[in-house]
Amino acid sequence: MVNLEDLKKEAKRILEEGKIKYIIGYERSPNGMMSMPAFIKNPEDAERLTWDPSCVYNLTRFLVDEKRRKAKEKKPDTRPVAIVVKGCDSRAVVVLLQEKFINREDVYILGVSCEGAGVVDEKKLTEKLKGKKADKIEFSEKDHFLITSDGEKIKIPAQEILAERCLECRANFPVIYDEVLGEKVERRPEDPFKSIERIESLSKEERWAFWKEQLDKCIRCYACRSVCPMCYCDECVVDTISFAVAADTTAEEKAQKIKWIERSPDSSENFVYHLVRAIHLAGRCIDCGECERACPLDIPVRLLNKKLEKEAKELFDYEVGFDPEKPSLASSFKDDDPEDFIR
Amino acid sequence: MEPNPYIPKLAKIIQIKEEVRGARPVKTFRTQFLSENGFSFRCGQCAMLSIFGRGESMISISSSPLVEDYLQFSILKMGRVTSSLHDLQEGDIIGVRGPYGNGFPIEKWKGKNLIFIGGGIGIAPMWSVLHTALGKKEDYGKISLIYGARTSNDIVFKEELEELRKKIEVHLSIDVEEPEWKEFVGFVPINVLEKKPSPENAIAVTCGPPIMIKYVIQNLEALGFKDEQIFTTVENKMKCGIGKCGRCNIGLHYVCQDGPVYSWAELKNLPQEY
Amino acid sequence: MQKILRKKSFPQWVKKLESYKIYAPAKNGDVWNYEAVNHSEDIDLDYLNSVLSPKKIIFPQREIFLEFSTSNDGNPEINEVLPEENPSVIFGVRPCDAKALTLTDSVFGGDFDDLYYWRRRDQAILVGLACHNPPSPNCFCLSVNGSPHSKEGLDILMTDLGDRYYVESLTEKGNKLLNLGNKFFEEPKAKDKKDLEKINLASEKKIKRRIKEIKKIPPQLKEMFDSPFWDEEAMSCIRCGICTYLCPTCHCFDISDEVLSSSPIEGKRVRTWDTCQFPDFTMHSSGHNPRPDKASRLRQRILHKFQYFVERYKNYQCTGCGRCISKCPVGIDIIEVLDKVRDYGT
Numbered sequence: 001m002v003n004l005e006d007l008k009k010e011a012k013r014i015l016e017e018g019k020i021k022y023i024i025g026y027e028r029s030p031n032g033m034m035s036m037p038a039f040i041k042n043p044e045d046a047e048r049l050t051w052d053p054s055c056v057y058n059l060t061r062f063l064v065d066e067k068r069r070k071a072k073e074k075k076p077d078t079r080p081v082a083i084v085v086k087g088c089d090s091r092a093v094v095v096l097l098q099e100k101f102i103n104r105e106d107v108y109i110l111g112v113s114c115e116g117a118g119v120v121d122e123k124k125l126t127e128k129l130k131g132k133k134a135d136k137i138e139f140s141e142k143d144h145f146l147i148t149s150d151g152e153k154i155k156i157p158a159q160e161i162l163a164e165r166c167l168e169c170r171a172n173f174p175v176i177y178d179e180v181l182g183e184k185v186e187r188r189p190e191d192p193f194k195s196i197e198r199i200e201s202l203s204k205e206e207r208w209a210f211w212k213e214q215l216d217k218c219i220r221c222y223a224c225r226s227v228c229p230m231c232y233c234d235e236c237v238v239d240t241i242s243f244a245v246a247a248d249t250t251a252e253e254k255a256q257k258i259k260w261i262e263r264s265p266d267s268s269e270n271f272v273y274h275l276v277r278a279i280h281l282a283g284r285c286i287d288c289g290e291c292e293r294a295c296p297l298d299i300p301v302r303l304l305n306k307k308l309e310k311e312a313k314e315l316f317d318y319e320v321g322f323d324p325e326k327p328s329l330a331s332s333f334k335d336d337d338p339e340d341f342i343r
Numbered sequence: 344m345e346p347n348p349y350i351p352k353l354a355k356i357i358q359i360k361e362e363v364r365g366a367r368p369v370k371t372f373r374t375q376f377l378s379e380n381g382f383s384f385r386c387g388q389c390a391m392l393s394i395f396g397r398g399e400s401m402i403s404i405s406s407s408p409l410v411e412d413y414l415q416f417s418i419l420k421m422g423r424v425t426s427s428l429h430d431l432q433e434g435d436i437i438g439v440r441g442p443y444g445n446g447f448p449i450e451k452w453k454g455k456n457l458i459f460i461g462g463g464i465g466i467a468p469m470w471s472v473l474h475t476a477l478g479k480k481e482d483y484g485k486i487s488l489i490y491g492a493r494t495s496n497d498i499v500f501k502e503e504l505e506e507l508r509k510k511i512e513v514h515l516s517i518d519v520e521e522p523e524w525k526e527f528v529g530f531v532p533i534n535v536l537e538k539k540p541s542p543e544n545a546i547a548v549t550c551g552p553p554i555m556i557k558y559v560i561q562n563l564e565a566l567g568f569k570d571e572q573i574f575t576t577v578e579n580k581m582k583c584g585i586g587k588c589g590r591c592n593i594g595l596h597y598v599c600q601d602g603p604v605y606s607w608a609e610l611k612n613l614p615q616e617y
Numbered sequence: 618m619q620k621i622l623r624k625k626s627f628p629q630w631v632k633k634l635e636s637y638k639i640y641a642p643a644k645n646g647d648v649w650n651y652e653a654v655n656h657s658e659d660i661d662l663d664y665l666n667s668v669l670s671p672k673k674i675i676f677p678q679r680e681i682f683l684e685f686s687t688s689n690d691g692n693p694e695i696n697e698v699l700p701e702e703n704p705s706v707i708f709g710v711r712p713c714d715a716k717a718l719t720l721t722d723s724v725f726g727g728d729f730d731d732l733y734y735w736r737r738r739d740q741a742i743l744v745g746l747a748c749h750n751p752p753s754p755n756c757f758c759l760s761v762n763g764s765p766h767s768k769e770g771l772d773i774l775m776t777d778l779g780d781r782y783y784v785e786s787l788t789e790k791g792n793k794l795l796n797l798g799n800k801f802f803e804e805p806k807a808k809d810k811k812d813l814e815k816i817n818l819a820s821e822k823k824i825k826r827r828i829k830e831i832k833k834i835p836p837q838l839k840e841m842f843d844s845p846f847w848d849e850e851a852m853s854c855i856r857c858g859i860c861t862y863l864c865p866t867c868h869c870f871d872i873s874d875e876v877l878s879s880s881p882i883e884g885k886r887v888r889t890w891d892t893c894q895f896p897d898f899t900m901h902s903s904g905h906n907p908r909p910d911k912a913s914r915l916r917q918r919i920l921h922k923f924q925y926f927v928e929r930y931k932n933y934q935c936t937g938c939g940r941c942i943s944k945c946p947v948g949i950d951i952i953e954v955l956d957k958v959r960d961y962g963t
Contacts, residue, residue: 029948031826032754036948037853057947061855065911123647133754217645219669219678219890223857227946240871240897241422245904250366254902255426262875263889264679294946296668296859298648348729349682349872349886350697395685395693396882398874422902436692553905579907580899582872585729588891589869590899592921595928600728614842614920 001139002051002112002182007084010110010179011046014082020108021077024062025084026055033134034122037062051084051112051181053145054137056119056163058288059083060092060229063102067232082108086119088165090174091286091321092229097176098321098328099284101232111174113182115139117158118166122293125161165289165302168192175322193313196306215270217297220263224291224301225277230284237261237276278304283312283329286321348585351393351438353377357413359433362499368420369464369499370429371405373413374439384408385446386471387576387604391584392416392428393438400424401581401599403468404442407475414439417467417499443584444603447472447548447574456484458540460559462491462531462551466499468576468603469550477510484545489538491516491531495524514538532558535566542567548574560607570608577602577610618786618795620802621809622775627782630798631657631708637742638705640674642667651707662709662777666752666938670714670865671707675737676721678862680888682733682872687881698885700736706794710745713758713936715770717865718743723930724868733888742790745771749820755939757952760828763936765820776813783813826939828955837958838924842916846961850954851912853947854894860918860941860949861892866934869893893917919954 007025014020027038027048035054039062040046063083070076085093090111096102117139125134129149136148143158159167166172170192173184191197199207222238225231237260245254261276262269277291278301285305292302312318315338318329326332354374363369375381384390389403400422406415420429431437449472457476459469476483488511492498495517507513516527516534527534532555540547540563547568549559556575563573579591579598586600594613596602605613622630631639642664643652649667651674654660684696718738725734748756748765758764768774772791776783783805786792795802805813828834841847861867871891876884891898894914900906908914926934935951942950 029950030953031942031950034948039849039852062852065852213645217648219858219862221858221862221892222895223855223859223946226855226857240873241900241902245902247904249904251420251422251426251429254422257423262887263871263873263891264875264887265889266679290946294855294857294859296863296944298646345730345732347697347699347732349731349733349888350695353693353695395695395886396874396876396879396884399872425902438693438695578901580901582870582891585731586727587724587729587731587868587870588872589893589921590891592893592917592925595925 001115004049004051007051007110007112007181008046008049010181011040011049011082012043014108015040015043015046019079020082021079023049023082023084023110024059024066025049025082025110026051026057026059033137049084052136052138053117053120053158054122055084055086056122056290056293058086058089058092058227058229058290060085060089060096061227061290063093063096063107064229064232067102067106080106080108082110084110084112085174085177086112086114087171087173087175088169088286088288090176091171092288094176094321094324095230095284095286095328097324098326104324109174109177109179111177111180113174113180113184114166114169114172115182116172116185116187117143117145118162118169118172120145120161121163128156128161163289163293164195165287168194168287168306170319171322176324193306193310196303196310199303199307211271212267214299215274216267217299218265218270218274219297220265220270220273221296223294223296224299227290227294228281229288230281231277238273274301274304277301278308281305282308283318283320285309348440349583351391351399351440352381353436354381354414354439356431356433356435356437359431362417362501363497365496367493367497368429369417369497370420371415371417371500372428372431373406373415374437375413376439377436381414382442384442386449386475387446387468388442388444389468389584389599389603390414390416390439390441390443391581392424393440394424394427394431395438397427398424399438399582400428401443401584403471403576403603405467405470407471407478409475409478417464417470419464441584443599445601447604449475452476452546453482454484454544456541456543456545457486458545458547459486459488459490460531460535460547460549460551460563461488462555463493463497464499465549465551465555466490467550469548470500472548480510485512487512487514487540489514489516489531489534489540491518491527491534493518495521530558531555532562535559535562539566542569542572546572546574550576553578570611571606573607574604575607575610576604579603618792619805620784620786620795621805622782622784622802624780624782626798626801627662628657628660630801631660633798633801634706634794636704638703639708640671640705641708651709660708662746662775664709664752666711666940666943668940668944669863670717670938670940671710671743672714672717672721672865674705674707675718675741676725676734676868677737678890680733682886682888684885685874686883691881693882700733702736702740704740704742705737706742706744708744708746710743710771711748711752711938712745712765712767712769712771712774713756713763713938714865715743715745716758716763716767716936717770717938719770720866720926720930720932720934720936721868723932742772742794743770744773744775744791744794747774747776747817747820749777749816751820751824753939753943755826755942755950755952756824756937757826757828757939758937759821759824760826760831761933761935761937765824766817776816778809778812778816781809783809826952828952830959831933831955833959834955835924835927837961838920841958841961842920844961846957847912847916850949850957851910851915854911854915854949855947856894856896856911856914857946858892858894859944859946860951861894862890863940863944865936865938865940866922867892869898893921915949919951919958923955
């Protein structure tokens with residue numbers, strides 16, 4: 001079991017040594033039982049850190065911000081940032097390393113074990129508690145979570161309130177780290193593609209109807225894009241104007257920016273947005289499920305990524321984010337590639 | 344039925360003049376409304392120009408309200424809509440809606456000396472107020488212009504400026520030395536210190552790139568100008584022009600409606616980096 | 618006009634309103650939203666807060682302003698497109714969301730009336746439902762001049778008294794609606810009025826969250842414009858548009874041309890929601906961006922709601938619905954932010 005005091009101690013130590021710029025971790029929200037991202041600079045604030053099953057966030061998203069901020073600094077602080085990662089999040093770090101978006105020396109990885117369980121789905125938990133408010137949630141022995149609600153402690157089987165993606169997780173222990181806390185508990189999912197198989201079993205017409213209903217709800221707040229650590233492009237197809245404007249960018253260049261997608265949230269534009277988003281994550285998505293968790297309208301966007309993850313596995317026997325030394329799917333080549341054109 | 348503020352009126356381009364060629368081209372367009380009911384405006388106000396299928400762009404009206412035959416816009420080719428405007432021919436039809444903004448309080452400046460200080464395309468919003476004052480020259484004191492551009496090629500209204508010299512004091516400058524150039528070389532704010540306009544009974548109006556405006560104001564203050572004597576225009580991204588879409592919001596103001604003209608005294612009270 | 622309506626009579630009353638387009642909260646999966654309903658029996662007023670407020674009916678995410686095309690002589694032709702004349706009734710409006718419309722009214726009115734907004738607004742009758750239980754754990758209407766039984770902006774306010782509704786008409790429009798279902802309403806008795814009072818009082822007590830000493834906040838924000846506070850607070854912001862798109866008072870928009878045919882040119886000019894949280898919102902075509910980072914954009918959201926709007930329209934641009942708190946993917950909590958603002962530097 002991860003000893004929270006060990007995490008705080010390690011955090012305090014690395015900050016005191018002064019070799020770390022700051023720590024991206026989790027802290028308890030002052031309101032409600034969920035945690036929230038924390039950015040710890042001072043050793044005395046290491047006390048704020050927490051690790052419990054409400055730490056749903058994939059914090060690697062903030063490595064993207066860090067890189068952008070650093071690029072703007074006149075005299076950048078080149079010390080690494082430390083980041084707390086779960087198994088899935090550590091795979092996101094691997095992808096960022098594979099893609100050379102970050103360098104290994106820029107990040108100090110504090111891995112935490114999910115104890116063979118995972119993190120909660122807030123909605124499932126709310127439903128389970130039937131309106132009662134949870135104050136605290138902890139890992140407990142034998143695949144259970146311990147919930148404190150109204151001063152009462154309730155034990156709930158993890159399977160019942162785990163996030164969907166945790167039920168299909170293939171890495172509940174960090175795959176890359178400088179320091180790791182907790183034991184490696186093997187728990188292979190029965191079927192890592194169970195969620196997508198349900199959709200695949202539908203007919204073409206049923207699938208169209210399903211996706212149309214879901215994507216018609218989209219209000220294009222772009223939370224699914226914004227929360228994703230892999231959506232790090234400086235300019236996205238949905239942006240209305242060119243961001244990559246330099247002093248010598250001509251008016252023609254700016255004027256020629258193609259409007260691929262209109263802002264109108266109707267079916268055609270929403271489909272293009274979501275398909276573009278998903279396809280850009282093919283062979284890159286590590287299934288942290290943040291896109292779906294962030295969606296205010298409960299659109300199951302994760303399924304689109306899941307489908308591509310399955311394709312990558314079946315067609316190329318490629319699993320995302322396990323080996324930073326291996327080339328990414330898009331940049332790897334095999335003699336026995338099933339496609340003719342590439343040979 | 345109330346007028347719909349979002350619907351532009353159609354206007355014909357009756358004249359296009361190439362002011363500046365090269366990488367940062369400027370063209371001056373004169374337009375006439377197709378129907379009888381156009382609009383009247385105050386100098387310093389803007390209009391939203393439309394190219395249907397490309398979008399809209401807020402452009403200051405560079406002709407004087409005293410001219411009734413046409414509206415004039417001098418436009419730097421900058422992005423999507425202005426590039427399309429530059430591709431137009433005389434006789435083409437565009438959409439025009441407006442006028443928007445507060446305009447210069449020129450009525451209150453009667454009897455005062457007026458100093459116009461501009462850089463680059465920043466001369467366009469001042470051109471309207473300068474010519475309005477010239478049109479009623481007896482109402483004002485001494486009128487002068489300090490204007491600069493990056494190179495001599497970037498000077499807007501070149502011929503008109505030569506004509507203008509016959510009527511008022513005109514000081515031109517370019518940023519970097521050129522063989523044929525006889526006037527000041529250096530940035531506009533430096534030229535202001537050089538020419539030392541007197542703050543006595545004077546109003547200074549400055550338009551141009553934000554960084555130029557910043558140093559012009561600093562230098563005007565050094566010359567003794569009070570905050571209330573300095574006027575400038577604020578540029579911001581705009582969409583609606585009528586204080587609703589929220590883009591040009593600075594503090595409690597919407598620049599499209601409450602601006603773009605501000606005295607330095609007013610502007611100082613708004614957030615500086617919005 | 619004050620009446621009592623038995624719950625079982627509610628669908629019958631709604632049936633009498635067939636000349637109106639009816640909107641009510643509807644559930645899709647786990648998500649409540651205001652949708653057009655065809656059968657009065659489908660209306661379920663036992664709902665929590667909708668994800669999107671009824672703002673989306675009055676100020677839809679996409680509005681066609683005009684259509685443009687090319688005439689035979691090759692010149693552009695334009696055609697104004699206004700929303701249809703279509704009187705509507707929105708049931709189950711939360712008091713906070715109704716109050717929010719009074720705030721967007723001040724924006725879309727003023728020197729220039731926004732005809733699109735007013736065409737929809739004037740034709741809509743808002744039937745509110747008092748919140749006898751807070752629809753969200755993050756409700757804080759009491760802090761921003763609201764209340765769970767506020768009448769502001771509503772035409773009718775209904776209060777759930779268990780087996781019946783207490784129905785109060787507040788405007789001419791509301792009276793007209795009640796008159797259409799005249800026979801289903803009863804006169805309220807002393808007990809009804811007493812029950813109403815009790816429920817109203819209890820409902821206020823159930824609202825747990827508050828912004829303390831809110832009056833101190835606008836002047837304090839003015840002082841804090843250049844504070845490093847915003848950098849700290851914005852660290853976890855992911856620059857999505859949830860907080861503003863879900864806000865019942867946010868009104869910012871974009872205008873763009875959607876081209877259906879490029880030769881000859883044909884298409885539509887549309888308004889779509891936009892947000893100060895997107896980086897392209899303020900970016901000039903020169904590449905200069907006055908709000909270049911998420912700190913300045915978070916600051917804009919907070920200052921616009923609690924300083925600028927107060928200065929311009931003498932009201933907070935927030936009605937305490939709590940949506941931006943509940944739905945923020947990284948737990949940014951406007952109450953927490955304002956609490957810190959108030960105590961900053963003390």
